[in-house]
Amino acid sequence: MAAPVIDPATFANLQEAAxxxxxxxxxxxxxxxxxxxxxxxxxxxxxxxxxxFRRAAHSLKSNSHTFGAxxxxxxxxxxxxxxxxxxxxxxxxxxxEYASVAAALKGLGND
Amino acid sequence: xxxxxxRLLVTDDNKVNRLLLSRSLELQGHRVATAENGRVxxxxxxxxxxxLLLLDMEMPEMDGFQVLEHLVEDAQLRxxxxxxxSSLEGVANVVRCIELGADDYLHKPVNPVLLKARIDSSLxxxxxxxxxxxxxxxxxxSEVAQDMQQSGFALGGKRVRGSVMFSDIRGFTALVESQxxxxxxxxxxxxxxxxxxxxxxxxxxxxxxxGDGLMAIFGAPLPLADSCGSAVGAALxxxxxxxxxxxxxxxxxxxxxxxxxxxxxxEIVAGYTGTQQRATYTCIGDTVNLAARLEAHTKLxxxxxxxxxxxxxxxxxxxxxxxxxxxxxxxxSTAVEVFSVNVPSQGAGSI
Numbered sequence: 001m002a003a004p005v006i007d008p009a010t011f012a013n014l015q016e017a018a019x020x021x022x023x024x025x026x027x028x029x030x031x032x033x034x035x036x037x038x039x040x041x042x043x044x045x046x047x048x049x050x051x052x053f054r055r056a057a058h059s060l061k062s063n064s065h066t067f068g069a070x071x072x073x074x075x076x077x078x079x080x081x082x083x084x085x086x087x088x089x090x091x092x093x094x095x096x097e098y099a100s101v102a103a104a105l106k107g108l109g110n111d
Numbered sequence: 112x113x114x115x116x117x118r119l120l121v122t123d124d125n126k127v128n129r130l131l132l133s134r135s136l137e138l139q140g141h142r143v144a145t146a147e148n149g150r151v152x153x154x155x156x157x158x159x160x161x162x163l164l165l166l167d168m169e170m171p172e173m174d175g176f177q178v179l180e181h182l183v184e185d186a187q188l189r190x191x192x193x194x195x196x197s198s199l200e201g202v203a204n205v206v207r208c209i210e211l212g213a214d215d216y217l218h219k220p221v222n223p224v225l226l227k228a229r230i231d232s233s234l235x236x237x238x239x240x241x242x243x244x245x246x247x248x249x250x251x252x253s254e255v256a257q258d259m260q261q262s263g264f265a266l267g268g269k270r271v272r273g274s275v276m277f278s279d280i281r282g283f284t285a286l287v288e289s290q291x292x293x294x295x296x297x298x299x300x301x302x303x304x305x306x307x308x309x310x311x312x313x314x315x316x317x318x319x320x321x322g323d324g325l326m327a328i329f330g331a332p333l334p335l336a337d338s339c340g341s342a343v344g345a346a347l348x349x350x351x352x353x354x355x356x357x358x359x360x361x362x363x364x365x366x367x368x369x370x371x372x373x374x375x376x377x378e379i380v381a382g383y384t385g386t387q388q389r390a391t392y393t394c395i396g397d398t399v400n401l402a403a404r405l406e407a408h409t410k411l412x413x414x415x416x417x418x419x420x421x422x423x424x425x426x427x428x429x430x431x432x433x434x435x436x437x438x439x440x441x442x443x444s445t446a447v448e449v450f451s452v453n454v455p456s457q458g459a460g461s462i
Contacts, residue, residue, distance in 0.1 A: 017223040018134045026134075030127050058169050062198040063127045066220040081200070 003070065005097075005104040010068025027105045030063055034098060037063075041079070041091055050084040060094075069101045117234050118160065121145045122152040122178070123167040123196070128219065132165060132196065135223045139230070149173030153181055156188055163233055166213070168197040168204065179211035190240055192233040196221050268382030273330025274342035274374055274422060275399050276315065277406035278306065278349065280323040281369035289366075299323065302368070305356060309348035313341040318392045326402075328394050331381040339376050339418075339425025343452055346372045346416045347430075350454050369415070373405030376421040401447065404440040414451035423450045 015023045037060045044053035057080035064073030075094050079085070119141050123129040126147075133143045144159070146152035149166075150173040156164065164182075168175035175195060182188045195208045198219040205216045214236070215229045280286070280302065287295050303320065310317055310327045314335050319326040327345070330338035349372065357367035377398035405417040412435060423432055431453040437446035 018131060018138070022134055026127060026130055029130060033126050055169055055171070058198065059125050062125060062219050065198070066127060066131060 005069065005071065005100045006108060007068035007070050010065075010070075011108060014066065014068070027067070027108070030067065031102055031105065034060065034063065034102070038091075038095055038098060041094070045084065045086070045088075045091065048084065053084040054080055064101070067101075067105060069105075072097045072101050116140060116142060117162040117230075118142045118144070119163050119165060119230075120152060120155060120161045121165045122147075122149065122170070122175075123165075124148050124170040125167070128167065128196075132221065132226075135221070135226055136165075136230070138223075139227055141230075149175060149178040149181075152178060156182075156191065157185075161191065162237060163230065164191055164193045166193050166195050168195060168199050168208070176207065176211065179208065179213060183212050190237070192237050194229055194233060268380050270378055271331045271334070271381050272338070272377065273328055273335070273379055273381075273394075273398075274338040274376040274425075275379060275394060275402040276310070276327040276329070276342050276346065276372060276374045277403045278325050278327075278346075278370055278372045279406065281371055281410065283323040286366070286368075298368075301356065305352040306349055309352055310345045312348065313345035315341060315345050316392070318394065326394075326399075328379070328381070328392075331379065331394065332392060337425065339374075339422045340427065340430075342374045342376075343416070343418065343422065343426060343430055346374060346452065347454065350415055371406055371409030372416045373402045373407070373409060373418075374416070374422050375399075375401035375405060375419040376425060377401075377419075400442060401440070404443070404447075405449065408438060408440075408449065412449070412451060415454055416452040418450050418452060420448040420450070423448075 011023075018026070037056045040056040041053060041060075044050075044056060057076045061073050061076035061080055064070070064076055072094070075090070075097055079090065079094070119136055121129055121132045121136065121143055122145070123132065124147050129145050129147070133145055136143045144155060144161070146155055148170045152164070152166070153173070155161075166175045166178055175197065179193065182191060182193065189212075193213045195205075195213045195216045196219055197204070197208075197216070208216050214233050217226060217229060286298075290298075302323070303325070306325060307317060313329070315327045315329045316332070317325055317327045327342075329335050329342040329345070335341055349370065353368050353370055360367055375398045377396075379394045379396045379398045381392070381394045383392055401419055405419060409415060409417050414433075414435070417435075418432070426432070432450040433453060435449040435451055438449045439446050
């Protein structure tokens with residue numbers, strides 16, 4: 001059985017600590033910010049900027065863990081620690097996982 | 112005890128992290144400002160006052176390591192507590208932060224319970240440090256500190272006109288024997304806090320503390336327009352503070368404190384004595400000796416404040432004194448006119 005896109009315990013803890021209403025706003029912020037991080041990864045790749053690549057992956061990892069998006073976090077972490085790559089495949093996979101995360105978070109927000 | 116309403120600065124380039132940390136801290140009752148990178152954070156820290164900094168490491172423009180390096184070099188900000196919140200991995204990064212002066216390192220996502228514990232602990236440490244700084248500041252009053260800086264700690268002396276005060280606690284030895292050492296030290300600390308307030312509040316400088324006794328100077332190292340009025344005003348404030356303190360002591364079934372104060376005015380030789388490493392501001396001369404004798408004489412005369420003729424001449428009509436006549440003091444060839452300063456509504460707990 002595949003692990004859930006969003007770890008329910010992590011998300012519930014976040015809601016309990018910060019308040020569900022606040023978390024809904026925080027999700028909105030993440031959904032605005034994350035596409036910029038994904039775009040930054042692509043741009044950094046195009047410019048061959050290892051520093052920007054690492055920083056964007058780092059930021060995405062950090063936020064993914066906050067919401068319990070464990071797989072997205074792990075993928076971002078691999079990119080952060082693995083360093084810049086020329087291959088587009090891992091970034092495509094990352095985009096795909098993010099799409100699932102975004103859909104799941106929107107679903108959670110409408111509960 | 113939880114420090115409520117501390118002012119914190121959250122520095123993180125990531126908006127989600129910034130919002131979430133701010134939210135956690137606000138829920139703990141703190142006031143929070145935010146900065147999106149190190150440069151903005153430093154600007155804020157130099158412009159406004161904060162109790163604690165939460166610092167991310169990975170940031171554009173100026174990262175957390177650079178911020179820590181700047182803080183160490185800044186005399187004003189060196190003691191600001193810093194808690195690093197980062198998702199940087201590796202013990203080396205943690206070590207580097209601590210070596211650069213960070214108090215603590217929390218991995219993101221930050222656990223709110225852990226965050227609260229670390230912040231409370233850092234704020235408590237800061238409170239203790241601030242208290243110590245305040246104590247040091249009181250020992251070396253700003254006037255003395257400024258004068259020492261300007262004179263470059265020149266150890267020379269000069270003749271100045273001023274008023275000298277001696278004060279001590281009556282029956283202190285018996286008091287010490289009747290209570291625990293801890294109680295004695297606590298009593299002395301409270302006593303000194305009150306006396307420093309009264310003396311500094313009137314422009315006086317305390318230059319000696321021995322046991323329960325202290326010596327203060329009014330008019331040196333910096334001149335004071337009305338050294339007599341200031342010294343006697345401080346003495347009256349001291350008595351009033353002791354009376355208020357006694358209300359507390361009596362309520363706690365402790366014996367009330369009595370103090371005796373002697374003040375003399377005239378020429379004194381003042382200067383820094385000691386070595387370049389350790390110097391103290393000293394005053395010597397007949398005026399100093401007379402003030403000490405007057406303080407000792409308060410026991411015999413059963414009056415809390417005794418002053419000499421020169422001090423009496425410097426007082427305005429609002430301060431009532433009683434003439435006690437001429438008194439022979441050891442080491443003085445002629446008898447000295449002694450005056451007792453009337454203490455308004457003594458013992459009535461006047462506020």
